[in-house]
Amino acid sequence: MVNLEITPTEPASTTVLAATDSFVNRHIGPNRQEIAQMLSILGLSTLDELVDKTVPAAIRLERKLNLPPAQSEYAALTQLKSIASKNKVYRSYIGMGYYDCITPPVIVRNILENPGWYTAYTPYQAEIAQGRLEALLNFQTMIIELTGLEIANASLLDEGTAAAEAMSMSYGLCKNKNAHAFFVSSGCHPQTIEVIKTRAYPLGIEIIIGDHHNFDFETPIFGALLQYPATDGTIYNYREFITKAHQAGALVTVAADLLSLALLTPPGEFGADIAVGSAQRFGVPMGYGGPHAAYFATKDAYKRQIPGRIIGVSKDAQGKPALRLALQTREQHIRRDKATSNICTAQVLLAVMAAMYAVYHGPQGIKQIATRVHQLTVILATGLKHLKYSIESEPFFDTLHVRVGEQKAKTMIETAQKHHINLRFLDDAAVGISLDETTTLQDVIQLWQIFAGQDELPFTVEEIAKSAKFEFPEALKRTSDYLTDPVFNKYHSETELLRYLHQLESKDLALNTSMIPLGSCTMKLNATAEMIPVTWPEFGKLHPFVPLSQGEGYQILFQQLETWLAQITGFDAISLQPNAGSQGEYAGLQVIRKYHETRGDKDRNICLIPESAHGTNPASAVMCGMKVVAVKCDKEGNIDLDDLRAKAEKHSQNLAAIMVTYPSTHGVFEEGIIDICNIIHQHGGQVYMDGANMNAQVGLCRPAEFGADVCHLNLHKTFCIPHGGGGPGMGPIGVKSHLAPFLPDVSLVLGQLTGEQGQWQDTIGAISAAPWGSASILVISWMYIAMMGAEGLTEATKVAILNANYIAKRLEPFYPVLYKGTSGLVAHECIIDLHPLKKRADIEVEDVAKRLMDFGFHAPTVSWPVMGTIMVEPTESESKEELDRFCEAMITIYEEAKAIEEGKIDPKNNPLKNAPHTAEVLICGEWNRPYSREVAAYPAPWTKQYKFWPAVGRIDNAYGDRNLVCSCEGMDAYKNPTP
Template identity: 55%
Template sequence: MRTDAFALRHIGTGENDLNHMLQTIGVDSLDQLIFETIPDDIRLKNELNLDEPMTEYEYLNHIQELGKKNKVFKSYIGLGYNPAIVPAVIQRNIFENPGWYTAYTPYQAEIAQGRLEAILNFQTTVIELTGMEIANASLLDESTAAAEAMALLFDVRSRDQKKNNVTKFFVSEEILPQTLSVLQTRSTPLKIELVVGNHETFDFSKEFFGAILQYPGKYGQANDYTSFIAKAAENEIKVAVAADILSLAKLKSPGEMGAAVVVGTTQRFGIPMGYGGPHAAFFATKDEYKRSMPGRIIGVSIDVNGNRALRMALGTREQHIKREKATSNICTAQVLLAVMAGMYAVYHGPKGLKYIANKVHASAHTTAEELNKLGVYQTNTSFFDTILVKADAAKVKAIAERNEVNFFYVDAETISISFNETTSINDINQIIGIFAEATGKEFTPVKILLPSGRITENLERTSTFLQHDVFNNHHSESQLMRYIKKLERKDLSLNHSMISLGSCTMKLNAAAEMLPLSMANWNNMHPFAPIEQAEGYLTMLKKLEQQLNVVTGFTGTTLQPNSGAQGEYAGLMAIRAYHLSRGDDHRTVCLIPSSAHGTNPASAAMAGMDIIVTKTTPEGNIDVEDLRARAIEFKDRLSCLMVTYPSTHGVFESSIIEITDIIHENGGLVYMDGANMNAQVGLTNPATIGADVCHLNLHKTFAIPHGGGGPGVGPICVNDKLVPFLPTNPVIKVGGDQAITAISAAPYGSALVCLISYGYICMLGAEGLTKSTKHAILNANYMKARLEAHYPVLYSGEMGRAAHEMILDCRAFEDNGIKVTDIAKRLMDYGFHAPTVSFPVAGTLMIEPTESEDLAELDRFCDAMISIRKEIAASTKDDAQNILKNAPHTLAMVTANEWVYPYSRENAAYPLEYIAENKFWPTVRRVDEAYGDRNLVCSCAPIEAYM
């Protein structure tokens, strides 16, 4: 046994288990199983052309050496990214803790109460600092949040505005450049006309439905927008504000100015810059717009005993459920980073946030005063953290870079300098010294920060914020450490048991992949640093793109999309650009099988496409003849097909090449949804099946953690036809030679967590990646073999095999009074998170074990499901006190003096022997979903509630 081989540690099932598993499945070898699972005509003939695998030790040495090629200068670039201090207690107990980063999206609320409380804290922080009424659980980055704000304002136009087709949207010239680029991308297919200009000269024409302003502006100017927003309201124009979250501890809130929507990033609340992400964006609005709000909202509800319980509120906010009627395709938040940002607010409290904001402002003010003495004049009339000075940019740049300092150079004689919480007196003197050298003047070093400020009186914040108990009680490390641990204990994550969610691929997030995220050479890089300073990053990112090209069989990759849904959108926008480049602007029809994930039609709608849904057969496969008929019917307008492979039903459809040929013959391209890529890597690939573009979920197949619902990364890989159209960035040029505008804010999206996937591929190599895929298929078919005698398996391949996942049909159990939700809740008593519930078929469970689970864990899960099946058999429709109906059973319930149920406490809490060794207790009973929607509360209780 080669103990230094990473594959040995990543793949759970060992060689000693293999014969037993194959016998259970009914095949002689693993190769026979793969032959019976994947059609032979799409099997790869050669091994993936990748470097030899590294050991964990070799990889960590490699990544440390590569990191040294990143020159991490002092960064005063700003533009929405600032150095931040990650409190060590948060870094160690959340950022580096698998109890937090391996959790899944909190769809099963009863075993996610800790994370839900942490996100509620985040929402409360956002609501109170922005002065708004409601906030969501985070979005992907500031720029895409701004695009969501535009889409919301477009959606809530007045009846007259819709009737008169009012489509103009005003964008302040103060907006961040990357935000303008994303707004251009998102507005074009929706036929929204952007008008960029000066807010002071805006004419408030009736032709406009909305506007967006930057607060403070991109180069630091802080304006009071109260009168602008009031005048806009008189003309039925609703205003969004993109705001700096830290500035709001000192500046008047946008809510007090009358804003309809406030967006931004919480990166500077204790999140590393990481060369662009991941960072949690925020989105806050008025209560009246909650039905149009993108993303997820965490709300306060009650459980069946009337106790306080948290949950994901307003299910329709998962906009992909609305399919082609969606205004957003959001399917990922940035939960792990939102948890960290919310905990930063908990740790510092309102007084601490004010202190930090005051120090940042004082640093900017002090520097401005000293530079004025040198004749380097500051031009902003009011500012928070960013000053704009006049000087010889070329001369300053040469001196600054020699001193390992980055400013932002607006033009030949204008320089922007953004200050942050890490800025010290020594840093200020270094900055002044650089300008003194550039001007040939002497200066006297600063010893203290100036107390007075440069914020006009009308912009000073007077309202209070974060008066809740939670933000005023955890300021010592002991207090916060225990609070974090208290919340962690309420959540079931991968460090407790397998999470067998079909389509979501909850696999091992190896420690060796995660460690580099804490290395300063990697996590302190500004995404707009000069590229010659980012050699380590660019080497790693380009290598990862090449690795993904090899895996997919394609020739080009962009890492920019921040989620799978964003990857879908990017792929469709590349297809759209391809058709437009050929003069085929009429090619707008997108064919989507009825079995597709809901983000597919939502993404197509956002890309301005006309959606035609095609039929599926009773076996769950694409109806090829119906597809052919639709492709021929729309051949003159056909843009593309969106297809998931293997299918959403967990089957490798043998007709896939015929399907892609039909699309190509009729002038369209094929987009492959890569959600199920874990069953393809090393065995087949999107290029082989005839796709033109696919997205990959790096947070699924390539081992980035789900983080409780994000971070996600959804790069797209494309063939030669689409390489020219890969997206760019307005600050750092990336993408193709006919690039579409930006998909997300940073040039390489969430670059920091791309290190994880890079490590995953480097340490597994070709053989390890292929073996992982085979074992994912092995584990799924082993579970299928064990469970199909107890539960009907809804779909199988032509030879009776599942791909990497399977669907158990639970609809017949309703005759016993048991719904699929009851099974999901009862699994909690057995120590497991439920598989995917009621997707893609209502009343079913979709199970995906992944390759990283061992045989003992697979058996424990199967034993639990078989035991539950016996409980179902013993159930009757009129049994109100059924053990499944009462699930989950909490510790308080089982230890109460009174026990009124017809089954024993032991059966409730310890139905199988293994549970006693490692019991996980849900902290609330079943949550009342309807109550939470009727009484939507999405922030912490006011201070009076604690009295």
């Protein structure tokens, strides 16, 4: 009898089910026959021959990666479920900005678990991203109205980094150039203070932590940060402090709990210049720390300094209101080392969830939730007072500072944990209790019983409720309206919200529609099996500061993932804390800086960066207190080794690092990478490798072995965490052993509930607000690696390189491929030169990008890293059929441009200049264009089988910047703006 049983550790290839149960075959798009056909077109016989001609022999890995055998989807999910079961999901009343909440099922199923939302990319092509742009506009409007400020961005990474961005913005805006100090209230959340310290240090900013009541303003400060309510729950009236700060020339940032603002006076109404915080409790699970959408709001006067993304209202070619990214979109690529922030994304998926939470509940629903939480907290406090405990956080919203007696706090916390409850350690004599949306009256009774030390209570709930006082002091009460726009007042039934979400989704092109061939962005399959564990409660309902014993499953997952990533990259240590690629860059450079400092090399502050580098690279270097020196590239797109040697020699005594992307930003495996690393090391510098293009390395070469000292890994690229419409992401860093002592600190979590906080002596400090960044989405990368195994990961890399070369080969007769390696091949992406179209037919890159929408494709990366080009990265997940469709679309566009050149089509009124074509333009009104409706709408055969319709025509970007509106009111009022 044949044994068909498959164990989690058994390679699928050794079983009779291998053909149907192998995840590798599901992840990799082309089948064996298609791979052979593509290789034949390239004049090659095998994938190994392709690798030999593409990847320099000197850096190629001669052995297989030492990873566990590939598992089936079922087996991997089973193993991960076993790991998840080791997490202990207690009731956590810890607070500190993290709360259990109720995610409406309609939002879980239709956003969080919906590939139409989570596989979309950052909305750079706004015409096919109107759905998530509208959802983000809702988010901005929600933040503007709740905070009482005039402008908000589309979200940041977490509350800690948002506060740090506010500090940086305040520093840049301060007119007193002698002010280098930033005041931070001791009432701020501890993790926020830690992130602030980390970000301030390399910029030479002095952090003053103290009681805002006692600060005398004798030391010049450029800004201040206040918590509202304070971390122990106390609500302060900050008006007097803010007045004094403004008199001293400082800007004031208020970190405000978003739910509390439904009841409390908003920061903008009592003088705050900036408001930051987290939208986590608006329906986003805690997830052991993330991902969550932070918010950032400020005054209109500072709209050009605000970090991150802003969604603005403009108009399309027909004058119809249309949304787009406004103002400083990707400012790093424009300003580079003059950029004020390295943030190049947002937490889009989570911001969408938070916005829809507000849409679903509406202003009355949000107020009802806030009121219920507050009233339960008042009832709890009243009962504790009857039990002779002192409440030291009055007035409060949802958090109590409970005095329990000297040396009794740890005992109280341990007693609560026996009942599967987590309280917060404040000091030896006090604990904190934070209630939330999920808290019930029975939970309050259980807390009373724990503090009473017995089940029998000396009072009834009814008696306590009668004596409780629920009113806030008049000065703290909110009197202004919020969430007044119709969008927050019409979708309160599930039927209506479901249809609204579907309407928005249908306006967005995501990976469930077609290939998104963005160079350097690696839009590969986000497999359903990888996504399923994200919504398991064992991962989603853990507070980030629970005792480590309650997160045993997470710790196992972290340890395994770190081991696997170290094996893949060759590095000795991994930090999972950076919660975005930009934060990985920052963390890596900070580690290098700290390394030099501990060796007495405090003057090493020069960072060499190739001219072709990602714009975030120079921005990150400046944020780390480094000076950027650009290195030239040669005509082949490689780093100019002569210029590098000269720059390294010139700055030898001060050289800190080089930032290099590999394969290069130009899509080529540079032959000189070992020489590049050696040159830097010879002059005492360190090599930072930007891991954006790691998808071309996995299983073929390891950065630590050819000279990199530190590298960040975009888990949302190479390791399958979805882009989520522009976020979330993760950017862990790997380092060699000599840099390991300086990795980001997690000591806050180790002692937060015990009072035994340690501090690593050499650490750079905290990079994100949570110890392991956006922990809950690490399960995605764990699943990907577990299901692929060493051979699968290596095969995927080879096919990624094959797909890119196949596209380059097919398009080369029509479009020049700008850069190639020594064998005439590219890496996993290729740069297609569109300058000939400009010369012959006056066709711009933008025209090609918009016309591709008519074919049902998202454009590749446009005009970067070289103006007038597109950078194409098909990834290994796309089939040959899809690659051929894209190539045929590009060839058709070439023929349309050729027809313009030959005078067969009007040079101004043609399918390229008028693209994209909406259904409204084609159907409504007179058709007076010199080409047919069919050419406009159905330029390729497959578009007649399935047509993705752009929601709006080509958007007027300049108009939107000249008339900035970034809230919902603009969608109607903007049709006739005031001149």
